[in-house]
Amino acid sequence: MTFQRIRFFFGLVKAGKLRCRSQFAATFLPNYRCLYKTAWLSACTAQPTERNVILMGPPGAGKTTVGRLLGKRLHMPVIDIDDHVLENAWLMPVAKKLSQVGGDRFLEEEGEAVCNFHASGSVISLTGSNPLHTAAMQHLKKNGLVVYLDVDTDDIIQRLARMKVNRIVGQEAGTPMEDILMYRKQFYERWFDTKVLCGVEDDAEEVTEKVVASLRRYQDSDSETFVSTRSSVSGLGDKSEDEPKFFSDVVVEGLAPDGGLYVPKGGFPKLSPKQWQRLAKMPYCDRACAILEQCIHPTDVSPLDLRRMVQRAYGANFSSEAIAPVRHLERNQYVLELFHGPTASFKDLALQLMPQLFAHCLPQMCNYLVLVATSGDTGSAVLSGFGGLDEAARSRVGVLVFFPEHGVSQIQKLQMTSIGKGNNARAVSVLSDFDFCQRSIKTMFGDAAMTGHLAVEYAAVLSTANSINWARLLPQVVYHASAYLDLLRDGVLGQFGDPVDVCIPTGNFGNAMSALYAKDMGVPIRRVICASNLNCVVADFVRTGRYDLRGRTLMTSHSPAIDILKSSNLERFLHRASGGDGDLVRHLFTSLEEQQHFQVSPELLQKVNQDVQAAWCSEEDCLATIREVQSRTGYIMDTHTAVAKSVADRLQEEDSSTVPLVICSTAHYGKFAPAVLTALGEHGESVPADPQEQLQRFSSTGAVPEMHGALFQCLKESRSQPHRVCQADFHVLTEEVEATIQGSFLNVQ
Known part of the structure; x- marks a missing residue:
């Protein structure tokens, strides 16, 4: 256009x-x-009789076995590169050829043989080393969809041991098998069109089913669409807004x-x-x-592009190599530290x-x-x-x-x-x-x-x-899943399926919603606990089913990030709890916008309470929690984490369960230094006015967790910056929008 x-x-x-x-x-x-x-x-829309399905993966991934099973499922002929291409071209076993020419020459001759090979409408099982040859893979991809069998490394090594394979192409003497498999992974990641994430000890039939599902998903991109939480269930809405998203x-x-x-x-x-x-x-x-x-179809973001973005997002800009580490606090409570990024x-x-x-x-x-x-x-x-x-x-x-x-x-x-x-x-x-x-x-x-x-x-x-x-909410699903996986890896959980609870300081409900989506993906989260401060509209709603803003005034608190009365993502939650009833959601939130309140039915409230609990704590409880936790454990938490900890403690007193509880620590304590220093015993007049001096107070005490380097550096390099202050007038804000656009894009013709 x-x-x-x-x-x-x-x-x-x-x-x-x-x-x-x-x-x-x-x-x-x-x-x-x-x-x-x-x-x-364009290269993927050919009929199955014309297009090849190419199975790629490391040695021992099961490409040959899965290829045979897949060929039967799809009614397609099966070609094994080792047996049907290389040995026919060389007139000798592959192992003998490798012993004659050595690793580097073998890769070249293997690639040349593949480049001279042509097929259509077949299931093709590659060798483990084919992806190391660029020209060969480019040739194959012209008429093939590459499926990467991403198999667990421990499973691979065990299979190779049973096959009495102790060395593969390109593996130098003395190089561990784990290292060569890790080296090869970059080539597999480069060439695949769709990946099959194989589970631990998956058998060939299970992998074949996953391949079929992956092919179906890849070829049916239009199946992964989005709807508005207010879209009409009856389908009688405005058709101009019913285009697939x-x-x-x-x-x-x-x-x-x-x-x-x-x-x-x-x-x-x-x-x-x-x-x-x-x-x-x-x-x-x-x-x-x-x-x-x-969760993202490759039509929108290819797996290769997605990996590059993820690696750029979570790299040296995070102060913890673990990105979102889980730390034991006390008893059955664990802190998910989400503050190691560049802005803490x-x-x-x-x-x-x-x-x-x-x-x-x-x-x-x-x-x-x-x-x-x-x-x-x-x-x-x-x-x-x-x-x-x-x-x-x-x-x-x-x-x-x-x-x-x-x-x-x-x-x-x-x-x-x-x-x-x-x-x-x-x-x-x-x-x-x-x-x-x-x-x-x-x-x-x-x-x-x-x-x-x-x-x-x-x-x-x-x-x-x-x-x-x-796109803002989706990445948050990852850290809730990752916290559970850390507890599983570290032996806190005996086996996958053992439940955990999650307690989250809650304002706009996005963090809580992402935990529920992690549960939908299969993470065994028993309940999500929403912790509010004195602006407790969400806690009141979860308890009563009534969301009522009439007569409420937003109050400032020690935990300002959750000083919110209109919780946007509650709309997604009610859409989920109601089974996707967009008509109901539209009615509820229209009522909220026009009348400042709504009430859900007892049946819907029961569904809400199946997944979510909520409570709130006072300002005094928040500061007392910071002080008491530091006294007992040496750990300093920020005011928002303290809200979650205070609520979690109260609810745990009512529940004798020993289910591990993950408390989401949503910010580094240094961002709210005056309140935290006050909680730790400093009187108001003794708390420094300068933010940099406030952080230095923590640094001198050997605080745990340690001071956030990027936060400290930001304050060290910056001074109080003049900024635009607007009256609470909608038209003034629209003028700011146009001024920003002019400053950004005025030169665009």
């Missing part, structure tokens, strides 16, 4: 002929995706045209216990890739990856302004994440963060204003609370006149990086 056609389309929007959010998203973005998908899948669409759009949130239409994929046991042996990045590959909060686990996904899915013709409302941590994490994009992506993406001027900590404000000070990355405070900021952004998305004006004048489209955006 040419830019002239885009301007014509936007002209219709401005003239009122089309509604920007609904028809731009339903017409323009899917059409773009359709062109991309057609090009990407794919991952790449919802990442870019953020909010659904009807004001709802996007969720997968078919729910979450479920991993088998054997697959989870396999992931328990992996580091965080590999777990993330394996889980996210199940759990938001980094999503927002170091989400901007990369966003940039990858962007259509090439438009500019995007990412609007964010934050109660503190999200702002700096968004600015850091989008600031890490390459120059080309940054030139097309602007970021504007709105935060309450008096509703964040001093350190949070310093982080946001020091990071967000460029033309296309700004942090602006508002003389109101988080709910006003969030409500204003949602209103902007639904304002056709405003979005049409921005589109016509600047070819700019609005999106969001709050947890209402699916």
